Amino acid sequence: MRNARLLASQVRYEQKAFWRNPAAGIFTVGFPIMFLLIFGSTNHSTHVTGNPGVSYDQYLVPAMLAYGLMNSCFTALAIAMTIRRESGILKRIKGTPLPPYIFLGGVIGNSVLISILTTVIVVTIGIAEFGVSMPTHPAAFVVVILIGVVAFCTMGLAVTIFVPNADSAPAIVNGIYLPIIFISGVFFPISNTSILHKIGNVFPVNHFAQSLLATFAGYGPGFGITFREFSVVIIWSIVSLWIAIRRFRWEPRK
Amino acid sequence: MDNAIVVSGLRKSYGDLEALKGIDFTVKTGEVLALLGPNGAGKTTTVEILEGYRKKSAGTVEILGEDPERGGSRYKERVGIVLQECSIDPFLRVVEVLRQRVTFYSRPLDVDEILELTGLVDKRNEKVKRLSGGLQRRLDLALALVGNPEVIFLDEPTTGFDPSARHESWDIIRTLCSQGRTVLLTTHYMDEAQNLADKVVIIAKGQIVAQGTPETLGGRDSAATQITFSISSTADLERCPVTHTVESRENMSLVTIESTSPVEDLSELTKWWLGSGISPGNLNVSQPSLEDMYLRITRDSEAL
Missing domain, CATH: 3.40.50.300 (P-loop containing nucleotide triphosphate hydrolases)
Known part of the structure; x- marks a missing residue:
């Protein structure tokens, strides 16, 4: 009970710290909206190659969501945590009785809230501006988002291990995530037979985006969640969590 | 506890x-x-x-x-x-x-x-x-x-x-x-x-x-007390009653005394100054500071 209260208070605190820094808010939530508006307006009413019957907009909305959620959960979280680690904020937390998992829970909770906001805005713009329809399987859509968000957050925590200092954080994190985003076909659909597609399929982003597309556009069988797509996302999140628990650093590198 | x-x-x-x-x-x-x-x-x-x-x-x-x-x-x-x-x-x-x-x-x-x-x-x-x-x-x-x-x-x-x-x-x-x-x-x-x-x-x-x-x-409490003063003519120092070292400066000399019995030494010095009409400048009596001790101790330990 006390831990639940502590966690809620940590999430509130993280939210406050996040929104007080206007640059962070604009870049994290603003980017997917900006790309949705740009790509949606330039490619309006075209169809997606490889997915006949799906309009580009119907494809673009879940794709921009995949991008936006990875942005707020993986990129923003990894950069912010590296900066906090190097400036000693994490070390200070370690010197208090606050349980580390509650602190990290607060950080992830903050990303979940930002993700929910991003989802609402992106879907609303999609419906209002580009005439896409509401998610076909709303419950499955929400489940996909929540599992993806947790996966990207744990990947964000794990990747900080490989970032030596705060200055290199944006370069390293973007250097990892931009290529993955591109080869995962988030911005432009990639041919199913290409080598890039095969490499991209190792990473969870394409599987996440495909699951989002399937639940959002009602594409594919059942509720749109396929075990094959989902298992990759879940394996990535379990492995990342395992790495993060074992190797996460709370202190700056000397 | x-x-x-x-x-x-x-x-x-x-x-x-x-x-x-x-x-x-x-x-x-x-x-x-x-x-x-x-x-x-x-x-x-x-x-x-x-x-x-x-x-x-x-x-x-x-x-x-x-x-x-x-x-x-x-x-x-x-x-x-x-x-x-x-x-x-x-x-x-x-x-x-x-x-x-x-x-x-x-x-x-x-x-x-x-x-x-x-x-x-x-x-x-x-x-x-x-x-x-x-x-x-x-x-x-x-x-x-x-x-x-x-x-x-x-x-x-x-x-x-x-x-x-x-x-x-x-x-x-x-x-x-x-x-x-x-x-x-x-x-x-x-x-x-x-x-x-x-x-x-x-x-x-x-x-x-x-x-x-x-x-x-x-x-530090039992270390020698340092007495320093300056004097204009080194010739006067011939009659200085206490063992000392002299350092020449531009137009005066700086005298340093490492004293283990500062009260007695100061008494002798004052008698000498008053008796011969010398007025010493920059008179200073000091125990070594904590910083002096620190430097001494850490310097010695460098040699370890």
């Missing part, structure tokens, strides 16, 4: 490098211990083991009856830590940062009381990034006090302060001790140790090379 901190046979190795080679000291409840020593001597390693950040390789550490390595959050409830370099979420206000910290502890101090104690009342609604370096350091201390700690660790708490800010911080630390809290601080400022510490420990190359009160450290 009489001793708040008991450290014995403390060792720490990083691979082949022995950072601490067996450290022993105790701090009584309500006392201030100053840990001094050159950079790289092992001060921060010692403090970080005591704070619970590092595991010791050998020896025992007992603080408030707990081993910091095993005490976990029960131990962290009872100590306050001010780290050497550590920033605070820049966009939040002073009072917000403190209120957040309050939720971590089961019996915290009142936020207003902390603001009062650390002189941050006027800054309670200021954003952290707008505070000067000195005030941010003050907020560091305020954060360490939130849990109402019995033991406080201060790693170089006043580095970079102007003199008046330093004196204000000393007043705060004295107040904390008068409330029965125990303080362990590291510093490079000898006047800080002199002003605050009940006990001084000097570490060099992972070993304690001297410990005692600031007044008696390294035999």
Whole structure:
């Protein structure tokens, strides 16, 4: 009970710290909206190659969501945590009785809230501006988002291990995530037979985006969640969590 | 309990490098211990083991009856830590940062009381990034006090302060001790140790090379008193009644006497000055300062 209260208070605190820094808010939530508006307006009413019957907009909305959620959960979280680690904020937390998992829970909770906001805005713009329809399987859509968000957050925590200092954080994190985003076909659909597609399929982003597309556009069988797509996302999140628990650093590198 | 901190046979190795080679000291409840020593001597390693950040390789550490390595959050409830370099979420206000910290502890101090104690009342609604370096350091201390700690660790708490800010911080630390809290601080400022510490420990190359009160450290109280004065004509010195050394300056000579019986020597000197009508300039009688002792001790240990 006390831990639940502590966690809620940590999430509130993280939210406050996040929104007080206007640059962070604009870049994290603003980017997917900006790309949705740009790509949606330039490619309006075209169809997606490889997915006949799906309009580009119907494809673009879940794709921009995949991008936006990875942005707020993986990129923003990894950069912010590296900066906090190097400036000693994490070390200070370690010197208090606050349980580390509650602190990290607060950080992830903050990303979940930002993700929910991003989802609402992106879907609303999609419906209002580009005439896409509401998610076909709303419950499955929400489940996909929540599992993806947790996966990207744990990947964000794990990747900080490989970032030596705060200055290199944006370069390293973007250097990892931009290529993955591109080869995962988030911005432009990639041919199913290409080598890039095969490499991209190792990473969870394409599987996440495909699951989002399937639940959002009602594409594919059942509720749109396929075990094959989902298992990759879940394996990535379990492995990342395992790495993060074992190797996460709370202190700056000397 | 009489001793708040008991450290014995403390060792720490990083691979082949022995950072601490067996450290022993105790701090009584309500006392201030100053840990001094050159950079790289092992001060921060010692403090970080005591704070619970590092595991010791050998020896025992007992603080408030707990081993910091095993005490976990029960131990962290009872100590306050001010780290050497550590920033605070820049966009939040002073009072917000403190209120957040309050939720971590089961019996915290009142936020207003902390603001009062650390002189941050006027800054309670200021954003952290707008505070000067000195005030941010003050907020560091305020954060360490939130849990109402019995033991406080201060790693170089006043580095970079102007003199008046330093004196204000000393007043705060004295107040904390008068409330029965125990303080362990590291510093490079000898006047800080002199002003605050009940006990001084000097570490060099992972070993304690001297410990005692600031007044008696390294035999400072029994060391020779230095008497210096200047004189315009060296010819007069022929009749000087005490053994001395002379250093020639531009238009005068600087005379130095290392005296083990300063009262007698001064009496002889005054008789000589009055009798021969000499008026010495810049007369100075001094015990070696803590800084002199520190330099002497650490220089000797360099030769080890």
